[in-house]
Amino acid sequence: MATVELRFSAQPEHVRTARLVAAAVARRAGVDEAVLDEVRLAVGEACSRAVGLHQSGGIAAPVTVMLIEEEKEFSIEVGDEARHATHAPGDAPGAVDEAEAEEDEMGLAVISGLVDDVKVTAGEDGGLIKMTWPTAPPTAVLA
Amino acid sequence: MDLSLSTRTVGDRTVVEVGGEIDVYTAPKLREQLVELVNDGNFHLVVDMEGVDFLDSTGLGVLVGGLKRVRAHEGSLRLVCNQERILKIFRITGLTKVFPIHTSVDEAVAATD
Numbered sequence: 001m002a003t004v005e006l007r008f009s010a011q012p013e014h015v016r017t018a019r020l021v022a023a024a025v026a027r028r029a030g031v032d033e034a035v036l037d038e039v040r041l042a043v044g045e046a047c048s049r050a051v052g053l054h055q056s057g058g059i060a061a062p063v064t065v066m067l068i069e070e071e072k073e074f075s076i077e078v079g080d081e082a083r084h085a086t087h088a089p090g091d092a093p094g095a096v097d098e099a100e101a102e103e104d105e106m107g108l109a110v111i112s113g114l115v116d117d118v119k120v121t122a123g124e125d126g127g128l129i130k131m132t133w134p135t136a137p138p139t140a141v142l143a
Numbered sequence: 144m145d146l147s148l149s150t151r152t153v154g155d156r157t158v159v160e161v162g163g164e165i166d167v168y169t170a171p172k173l174r175e176q177l178v179e180l181v182n183d184g185n186f187h188l189v190v191d192m193e194g195v196d197f198l199d200s201t202g203l204g205v206l207v208g209g210l211k212r213v214r215a216h217e218g219s220l221r222l223v224c225n226q227e228r229i230l231k232i233f234r235i236t237g238l239t240k241v242f243p244i245h246t247s248v249d250e251a252v253a254a255t256d
Contacts, residue, residue: 012166012167012168013168015166015167015168016164016166016168019166019197037228040197041197041199041232044166044167044197044199045199045200047167048166048167048199048200048201051167052167106200106203106204106236107199107200107201109200109235109236110199110200110203110232110235110236113235113236114235
Protein backbone atom coordinates (compact mmCIF):
# COMPACT_ATOMS: atom_id res chain seq x y z
CA MET A 1 0.00 0.00 0.00
CA ALA A 2 1.50 3.31 -1.08
CA THR A 3 0.34 6.50 0.49
CA VAL A 4 0.78 10.19 -0.15
CA GLU A 5 -0.27 12.46 2.68
CA LEU A 6 -0.98 16.14 2.22
CA ARG A 7 -1.64 18.61 5.01
CA PHE A 8 -2.55 22.21 4.36
CA SER A 9 -3.73 25.13 6.46
CA ALA A 10 -7.44 25.77 6.03
CA GLN A 11 -7.13 28.45 3.33
CA PRO A 12 -9.22 28.37 0.13
CA GLU A 13 -6.18 29.03 -2.09
CA HIS A 14 -4.68 25.66 -1.14
CA VAL A 15 -7.67 23.65 -2.33
CA ARG A 16 -6.45 23.91 -5.92
CA THR A 17 -3.10 22.46 -4.88
CA ALA A 18 -4.89 19.52 -3.24
CA ARG A 19 -6.85 18.93 -6.47
CA LEU A 20 -3.70 18.92 -8.58
CA VAL A 21 -1.81 16.58 -6.25
CA ALA A 22 -4.76 14.20 -5.93
CA ALA A 23 -5.23 14.02 -9.70
CA ALA A 24 -1.52 13.39 -10.25
CA VAL A 25 -1.39 10.57 -7.70
CA ALA A 26 -4.67 9.08 -9.00
CA ARG A 27 -3.31 9.03 -12.54
CA ARG A 28 -0.14 7.32 -11.37
CA ALA A 29 -2.21 4.77 -9.43
CA GLY A 30 -4.02 3.76 -12.60
CA VAL A 31 -7.36 5.52 -12.20
CA ASP A 32 -9.00 5.77 -15.61
CA GLU A 33 -8.28 9.03 -17.46
CA ALA A 34 -12.01 9.57 -18.00
CA VAL A 35 -12.57 9.50 -14.23
CA LEU A 36 -9.78 11.92 -13.31
CA ASP A 37 -12.06 14.92 -13.76
CA GLU A 38 -14.40 13.39 -11.19
CA VAL A 39 -11.52 12.73 -8.80
CA ARG A 40 -10.42 16.34 -9.13
CA LEU A 41 -13.89 17.69 -8.53
CA ALA A 42 -14.72 15.33 -5.65
CA VAL A 43 -11.50 15.99 -3.74
CA GLY A 44 -11.97 19.73 -4.30
CA GLU A 45 -15.47 19.55 -2.86
CA ALA A 46 -14.31 17.57 0.16
CA CYS A 47 -11.41 19.97 0.79
CA SER A 48 -13.57 23.09 0.33
CA ARG A 49 -16.00 21.69 2.85
CA ALA A 50 -13.20 20.94 5.34
CA VAL A 51 -11.72 24.43 4.88
CA GLY A 52 -15.14 25.96 5.51
CA LEU A 53 -15.64 23.89 8.65
CA HIS A 54 -12.20 24.81 10.02
CA GLN A 55 -12.64 28.49 9.25
CA SER A 56 -16.11 28.77 10.74
CA GLY A 57 -14.99 26.79 13.78
CA GLY A 58 -11.81 28.83 14.25
CA ILE A 59 -9.69 25.68 14.02
CA ALA A 60 -5.97 26.26 13.46
CA ALA A 61 -5.18 22.63 12.65
CA PRO A 62 -4.52 21.75 9.00
CA VAL A 63 -6.84 19.79 6.72
CA THR A 64 -5.50 16.32 5.98
CA VAL A 65 -5.70 14.51 2.65
CA MET A 66 -4.59 10.89 2.38
CA LEU A 67 -4.11 9.46 -1.08
CA ILE A 68 -4.02 5.70 -0.75
CA GLU A 69 -3.01 3.39 -3.55
CA GLU A 70 -4.02 -0.23 -3.09
CA GLU A 71 -3.91 -3.26 -5.33
CA LYS A 72 -7.14 -2.74 -7.20
CA GLU A 73 -8.38 0.56 -5.88
CA PHE A 74 -7.42 4.10 -5.09
CA SER A 75 -8.87 5.95 -2.10
CA ILE A 76 -8.86 9.53 -0.96
CA GLU A 77 -9.58 10.42 2.64
CA VAL A 78 -10.20 14.05 3.51
CA GLY A 79 -10.19 14.66 7.23
CA ASP A 80 -11.24 17.70 9.21
CA GLU A 81 -11.04 18.41 12.91
CA ALA A 82 -14.32 20.26 13.25
CA ARG A 83 -16.82 19.22 15.86
CA HIS A 84 -19.81 17.99 13.93
CA ALA A 85 -23.00 18.87 15.72
CA THR A 86 -25.25 15.91 15.35
CA HIS A 87 -28.65 17.47 15.08
CA ALA A 88 -31.89 15.57 15.45
CA PRO A 89 -35.14 16.50 13.67
CA GLY A 90 -36.51 17.68 17.02
CA ASP A 91 -33.79 20.30 17.53
CA ALA A 92 -34.78 23.90 18.01
CA PRO A 93 -34.62 25.94 14.79
CA GLY A 94 -31.40 27.92 14.52
CA ALA A 95 -29.39 25.22 16.27
CA VAL A 96 -27.42 24.84 13.04
CA ASP A 97 -26.69 27.80 10.76
CA GLU A 98 -28.99 27.16 7.81
CA ALA A 99 -26.97 28.89 5.07
CA GLU A 100 -23.84 27.05 6.15
CA ALA A 101 -25.66 23.76 6.33
CA GLU A 102 -26.99 24.35 2.80
CA GLU A 103 -23.53 24.99 1.36
CA ASP A 104 -22.28 21.93 3.16
CA GLU A 105 -25.03 19.84 1.60
CA MET A 106 -24.39 21.18 -1.90
CA GLY A 107 -20.78 20.00 -1.70
CA LEU A 108 -21.84 16.61 -0.38
CA ALA A 109 -24.53 16.37 -3.06
CA VAL A 110 -21.90 16.85 -5.75
CA ILE A 111 -19.62 14.25 -4.14
CA SER A 112 -22.35 11.64 -3.83
CA GLY A 113 -23.48 12.36 -7.39
CA LEU A 114 -19.96 11.83 -8.69
CA VAL A 115 -18.52 9.03 -6.61
CA ASP A 116 -20.16 5.61 -6.31
CA ASP A 117 -18.15 4.53 -3.29
CA VAL A 118 -18.19 7.25 -0.65
CA LYS A 119 -18.36 7.09 3.14
CA VAL A 120 -18.93 10.11 5.34
CA THR A 121 -18.25 9.81 9.04
CA ALA A 122 -18.41 12.58 11.60
CA GLY A 123 -18.12 12.87 15.32
CA GLU A 124 -17.15 15.11 18.18
CA ASP A 125 -13.48 15.30 17.21
CA GLY A 126 -13.69 15.57 13.45
CA GLY A 127 -15.06 14.22 10.22
CA LEU A 128 -13.79 12.09 7.38
CA ILE A 129 -14.88 11.67 3.78
CA LYS A 130 -13.53 8.54 2.15
CA MET A 131 -13.89 8.11 -1.59
CA THR A 132 -12.75 5.07 -3.52
CA TRP A 133 -12.25 4.41 -7.22
CA PRO A 134 -11.23 1.20 -8.98
CA THR A 135 -7.84 1.14 -10.70
CA ALA A 136 -6.75 -0.73 -13.79
CA PRO A 137 -3.09 -1.71 -13.65
CA PRO A 138 -1.40 -1.79 -17.11
CA THR A 139 -1.01 -5.59 -17.00
CA ALA A 140 -4.76 -6.06 -16.64
CA VAL A 141 -5.42 -3.86 -19.65
CA LEU A 142 -3.26 -6.12 -21.85
CA ALA A 143 -5.16 -9.26 -20.90
CA MET B 144 -5.02 29.07 -13.37
CA ASP B 145 -6.82 32.01 -11.88
CA LEU B 146 -10.22 33.39 -12.75
CA SER B 147 -10.66 35.90 -15.57
CA LEU B 148 -13.72 38.09 -15.97
CA SER B 149 -14.79 40.53 -18.64
CA THR B 150 -18.14 42.11 -19.40
CA ARG B 151 -19.70 43.63 -22.49
CA THR B 152 -23.14 44.84 -23.47
CA VAL B 153 -25.11 43.28 -26.32
CA GLY B 154 -28.47 45.03 -26.79
CA ASP B 155 -30.24 44.89 -23.45
CA ARG B 156 -28.08 41.99 -22.22
CA THR B 157 -24.85 42.07 -20.30
CA VAL B 158 -22.49 39.29 -21.24
CA VAL B 159 -20.04 38.16 -18.57
CA GLU B 160 -17.20 36.13 -20.05
CA VAL B 161 -15.64 33.87 -17.45
CA GLY B 162 -12.37 32.01 -17.87
CA GLY B 163 -10.22 29.75 -15.71
CA GLU B 164 -11.23 27.98 -12.53
CA ILE B 165 -14.26 28.80 -10.42
CA ASP B 166 -13.69 27.28 -7.00
CA VAL B 167 -13.79 28.09 -3.30
CA TYR B 168 -10.91 30.56 -3.76
CA THR B 169 -12.02 32.40 -6.91
CA ALA B 170 -15.83 32.23 -6.59
CA PRO B 171 -15.98 35.38 -4.37
CA LYS B 172 -14.61 37.42 -7.32
CA LEU B 173 -17.39 36.17 -9.57
CA ARG B 174 -19.94 36.91 -6.84
CA GLU B 175 -18.65 40.49 -6.52
CA GLN B 176 -18.87 40.96 -10.28
CA LEU B 177 -22.48 39.73 -10.45
CA VAL B 178 -23.54 41.77 -7.43
CA GLU B 179 -21.94 44.90 -8.92
CA LEU B 180 -23.70 44.40 -12.27
CA VAL B 181 -27.09 44.00 -10.61
CA ASN B 182 -26.47 46.99 -8.34
CA ASP B 183 -25.68 49.03 -11.46
CA GLY B 184 -29.02 48.10 -12.97
CA ASN B 185 -27.99 45.24 -15.29
CA PHE B 186 -30.76 42.71 -14.79
CA HIS B 187 -30.41 40.56 -17.92
CA LEU B 188 -27.18 38.63 -17.67
CA VAL B 189 -25.56 36.05 -19.92
CA VAL B 190 -22.70 34.19 -18.28
CA ASP B 191 -20.41 32.74 -20.95
CA MET B 192 -18.66 29.73 -19.42
CA GLU B 193 -16.89 28.45 -22.53
CA GLY B 194 -13.51 29.43 -21.09
CA VAL B 195 -14.12 27.78 -17.71
CA ASP B 196 -11.81 24.84 -16.95
CA PHE B 197 -13.20 23.95 -13.55
CA LEU B 198 -16.42 24.60 -11.64
CA ASP B 199 -17.33 23.36 -8.17
CA SER B 200 -20.32 23.72 -5.86
CA THR B 201 -19.07 27.07 -4.57
CA GLY B 202 -19.30 28.36 -8.14
CA LEU B 203 -22.77 26.87 -8.53
CA GLY B 204 -23.79 28.66 -5.35
CA VAL B 205 -22.60 31.99 -6.77
CA LEU B 206 -24.57 31.45 -10.00
CA VAL B 207 -27.71 30.56 -8.03
CA GLY B 208 -27.16 33.70 -5.92
CA GLY B 209 -26.87 35.75 -9.13
CA LEU B 210 -30.09 34.23 -10.45
CA LYS B 211 -31.92 35.14 -7.22
CA ARG B 212 -30.68 38.74 -7.49
CA VAL B 213 -31.75 39.31 -11.11
CA ARG B 214 -35.09 37.61 -10.52
CA ALA B 215 -35.81 40.10 -7.74
CA HIS B 216 -35.76 42.69 -10.56
CA GLU B 217 -37.65 40.52 -13.04
CA GLY B 218 -34.39 39.92 -14.85
CA SER B 219 -32.74 36.81 -16.25
CA LEU B 220 -29.52 34.89 -15.99
CA ARG B 221 -28.59 32.61 -18.89
CA LEU B 222 -25.57 30.41 -19.23
CA VAL B 223 -23.53 29.54 -22.28
CA CYS B 224 -21.79 26.20 -22.00
CA ASN B 225 -20.93 23.34 -24.36
CA GLN B 226 -18.42 21.52 -22.19
CA GLU B 227 -19.59 18.12 -21.07
CA ARG B 228 -17.46 18.14 -17.89
CA ILE B 229 -19.10 21.38 -16.74
CA LEU B 230 -22.62 20.45 -17.89
CA LYS B 231 -22.36 17.24 -15.87
CA ILE B 232 -22.12 19.23 -12.63
CA PHE B 233 -25.31 21.11 -13.48
CA ARG B 234 -27.04 17.81 -14.24
CA ILE B 235 -26.09 15.94 -11.07
CA THR B 236 -27.19 18.87 -8.92
CA GLY B 237 -30.49 19.27 -10.82
CA LEU B 238 -29.58 22.83 -11.82
CA THR B 239 -30.24 22.22 -15.53
CA LYS B 240 -33.87 22.78 -14.55
CA VAL B 241 -33.03 26.09 -12.91
CA PHE B 242 -30.77 27.73 -15.51
CA PRO B 243 -31.44 28.17 -19.21
CA ILE B 244 -28.25 26.78 -20.78
CA HIS B 245 -27.40 27.83 -24.34
CA THR B 246 -24.84 26.64 -26.87
CA SER B 247 -23.74 30.11 -27.97
CA VAL B 248 -23.75 33.71 -26.77
CA ASP B 249 -25.80 34.69 -29.84
CA GLU B 250 -28.46 32.14 -28.94
CA ALA B 251 -28.55 33.30 -25.30
CA VAL B 252 -28.78 36.97 -26.28
CA ALA B 253 -31.65 36.24 -28.70
CA ALA B 254 -33.60 34.08 -26.21
CA THR B 255 -36.69 35.63 -24.73
CA ASP B 256 -38.67 32.78 -23.11
